[in-house]
Amino acid sequence: MKSLFGMAVLGLAVVSPGFGQDSVANTVHNLARSGPGTVKSPAVEDVCGFCHVPHTASPAVPLWGHTLSSATYTVYHSDSMASTAVQPNGASKLCLCCHDGTIALGDLKGRNAALGALTKGSKGYLGTDLSGSHPVSMVLTQAVMDADNAAGTPLQSLAGMAGDRDGVRLDTENRVQCTSCHDPHSDKNYPISGIHFWRKPKFSEVCLVCHPS
Amino acid sequence: MPSILMLVLLAAVPGHRDWGKIPGQCEACHVGHGIPGMKMAPVGEPDLCLRCHGGAARLTEMVKQGYVSASAAPQDISRETAMPSLHDNLKSCSACHAGHGIAAPPYISGKGPKPGTKRTNQFEYELCAGCHGGNPIFQSPASFHSVRTLPKSGFFPSLKSGGMTARTWINCSDCHGVSDASLPRGVHASVNAHLLKFNDQTLDGQAESASTYAQCYACHDRNSILQNESFSLHQTHIVNGMTSCYSCHDSHAGRTLPHLLAIEDESRNDRISPDLHGRKTYTQTGNLAGVCSLTCHGVNHDGWAYGPKTSLRKQEATVPVLKRRAQDIPVATDKRK
Numbered sequence: 419m420k421s422l423f424g425m426a427v428l429g430l431a432v433v434s435p436g437f438g439q440d441s442v443a444n445t446v447h448n449l450a451r452s453g454p455g456t457v458k459s460p461a462v463e464d465v466c467g468f469c470h471v472p473h474t475a476s477p478a479v480p481l482w483g484h485t486l487s488s489a490t491y492t493v494y495h496s497d498s499m500a501s502t503a504v505q506p507n508g509a510s511k512l513c514l515c516c517h518d519g520t521i522a523l524g525d526l527k528g529r530n531a532a533l534g535a536l537t538k539g540s541k542g543y544l545g546t547d548l549s550g551s552h553p554v555s556m557v558l559t560q561a562v563m564d565a566d567n568a569a570g571t572p573l574q575s576l577a578g579m580a581g582d583r584d585g586v587r588l589d590t591e592n593r594v595q596c597t598s599c600h601d602p603h604s605d606k607n608y609p610i611s612g613i614h615f616w617r618k619p620k621f622s623e624v625c626l627v628c629h630p631s
Numbered sequence: 632m633p634s635i636l637m638l639v640l641l642a643a644v645p646g647h648r649d650w651g652k653i654p655g656q657c658e659a660c661h662v663g664h665g666i667p668g669m670k671m672a673p674v675g676e677p678d679l680c681l682r683c684h685g686g687a688a689r690l691t692e693m694v695k696q697g698y699v700s701a702s703a704a705p706q707d708i709s710r711e712t713a714m715p716s717l718h719d720n721l722k723s724c725s726a727c728h729a730g731h732g733i734a735a736p737p738y739i740s741g742k743g744p745k746p747g748t749k750r751t752n753q754f755e756y757e758l759c760a761g762c763h764g765g766n767p768i769f770q771s772p773a774s775f776h777s778v779r780t781l782p783k784s785g786f787f788p789s790l791k792s793g794g795m796t797a798r799t800w801i802n803c804s805d806c807h808g809v810s811d812a813s814l815p816r817g818v819h820a821s822v823n824a825h826l827l828k829f830n831d832q833t834l835d836g837q838a839e840s841a842s843t844y845a846q847c848y849a850c851h852d853r854n855s856i857l858q859n860e861s862f863s864l865h866q867t868h869i870v871n872g873m874t875s876c877y878s879c880h881d882s883h884a885g886r887t888l889p890h891l892l893a894i895e896d897e898s899r900n901d902r903i904s905p906d907l908h909g910r911k912t913y914t915q916t917g918n919l920a921g922v923c924s925l926t927c928h929g930v931n932h933d934g935w936a937y938g939p940k941t942s943l944r945k946q947e948a949t950v951p952v953l954k955r956r957a958q959d960i961p962v963a964t965d966k967r968k
Contacts, residue, residue: 549668551664551665552671570729570731620656621662622656625657631650631656
């Protein structure tokens with residue numbers, strides 16, 4: 419029976435491209451020694467410790483343990499977007515403390531994991547010019563969304579956005595964040611999507627949750 | 632009724648969101664994090680658009696990568712990109728085009744915007760005015776081609792028969808656009824200067840012919856012009872004097888003068904200068920009648936009058952036949968000195 423189970427698991431591993439990558443330990447976000455990627459710190463053992471701390475976290479939710487960036491960002495602008503572009507906040511601010519390249523990956527609260535900042539051209543580097551990236555952190559109200567629709571950006575209703583089973587949605591304050599499209603803890607769709615931590619197997623599937631065709 | 636509804640729905644489904652033609656959907660154009668300044672696109676403009684609209688080789692690659700259906704047949708503007716008169720070097724397709732497409736626009740009067748152009752524009756000229764707002768046609772000119780408004784009245788004997796009247800609306804793209812009618816429509820490029828559909832010489836000293844001023848003659852009957860039906864000295868100026876239409880007329884509007892005359896404009900300083908009394912004016916004195924006080928092609932028009940019933944003070948023969956191009960022609964020559 420055990421061997422049958424083992425064969426079944428092995429079979430899943432073969433036929434399921436993202437097998438195992440739904441655990442953060444098996445993703446490139448694991449910067450500890452056990453991480454599968456090339457960017458990691460041999461001296462660090464704890465998988466969660468690059469982002470989280472159990473105590474003295476800032477912000478307390480989600481127990482954030484990495485030094486935050488104080489950068490000012492160039493944000494997205496489009497004539498077809500009625501929402502006012504804002505500086506990244508919420509979860510996006512947390513992602514950018516590594517991905518804007520201004521803070522060392524190893525600059526953790528209370529310790530230094532001896533891992534430098536992402537550099538321009540390296541995978542995952544976004545820099546501080548986000549004018550080409552999907553806008554984040556603006557609050558979506560129905561009035562704003564109506565205006566967006568009128569301006570040429572098709573938007574689903576708030577209720578419609580909240581109903582996606584894969585978690586493509588706004589945050590608790592109805593803001594778009596990096597985490598609306600990316601799941602930082604699971605890279606199960608990467609083998610198909612080719613985009614790290616993408617919430618769905620296909621690129622467009624994520625877009626179409628909020629932007630109906 | 633259902634068929635009408637269906638037509639409306641079909642008109643509201645723009646090509647770029649037709650997933651049958653673009654199976655790559657959003658990913659055919661977008662990435663989550665594009666290059667700075669581009670709206671979630673991995674490359675700049677026009678390269679982004681030319682991946683599908685820039686010739687068979689590039690399109691084949693997009694089909695091969697699964698972004699575009701082999702049967703999509705997008706408009707190919709690769710031949711335009713090699714033309715000398717390129718619309719702003721095609722730097723920004725999105726300045727005119729809405730990549731996601733627009734619903735069928737309302738047509739209130741005159742002519743509406745072209746399919747695929749930006750939704751906020753009710754009329755094509757509004758789109759053009761976004762960049763060309765300084766053009767006199769977008770100010771409050773004294774005379775104009777009927778792009779924004781129709782003339783309240785007027786007598787236009789040179790208009791070709793066959794439908795054009797003083798009440799006919801004109802789109803910018805009636806004159807401006809690709810010079811080869813077999814290529815996709817659009818104001819992308821032309822072999823002619825000023826992105827005109829047809830040739831139109833603006834320098835003096837050119838022998839008059841149907842092709843020399845083909846753009847003007849597209850609407851204005853050449854025979855009527857040369858038979859002086861509108862201006863009694865057209866033939867004298869155009870044929871004998873080899874004066875271009877542009878020297879006297881602005882093809883968009885006359886800022887201060889009737890008949891789209893531009894002779895007072897600074898833009899004509901290279902060919903028109905004050906007369907011996909320091910005047911550079913045109914005064915309309917009646918229907919098809921006026922007085923010119925200026926110096927042009929070396930001739931001092933010292934308050935010269937014309938009109939259907941008024942003979943020119945000087946004989947037409949005194950207008951010299953020009954053999955040289957405009958830049959070689961001395962202006963404001965005072966022959967009395």
